[in-house]
Amino acid sequence: MRKRYRVKKEREFQQVFEAGHSKANRNFVIYQLTKPGQAHFRVGISVGKKVGHTAVCRNQIKRYIRQSLQELEPQLRQDVDFLVIARKNAKNLDMKETKTNLIHVLKLSQLLNPKQGNQVD
Template sequence: MNKQQRIKKNTEFQRVFKKGKSFANRQFIVYLLKGEQDEFRLGLSVSKKVGNAVARNRVKRYIRQAFLELKDDLLPNADYIIIARPQAANLDFHESKKSLEHVLKIARALPKK
């Protein structure tokens, strides 16, 4: 993912939290805010409750890779913030991607097949 596709600043996170809508399943919480930009932006939050640094970085890698694989199907002009719950540490990549697809379908950010 390039730099234009990342949400890093606290003010951007807070704007999505306040104005966006949230959707959740057992592993992930997704905040979605539709905007005017050309491509989607992604912010990640993985707390220490998920596990040690190795586990947290693995979860973040899985989320980024899943978004790269789903980028053609996602809403292009939206900001996404993904919060990983502790159960996300027990998933492999395919389970993580399936769980993210599930919560994105609930958010109507991903069309149902």
């Protein structure tokens, strides 16, 4: 995922946390903040040490999330900044389960465009 598609700065993370809305399932929490007129969505990913004690584990979870979002990119709303926060159970998911759970929580938060099919490969 390109850098312009990422929420990187602490100030931007805090803005989404404070002003945004959240939805969750057992594995992920999504905070979102609508930004009208924005050219494309931006995403921040957070995987804490409670989720995976080693950097290897946390980085694998982040890679799964990034890959899933990259595959879902055409279906995602473009006018939002959102944060994906992994919960403890996320460390037990493989790539396919990660994508399925992300689709579920993205639908709950209404970030997936209903016009296009939401398929799990």
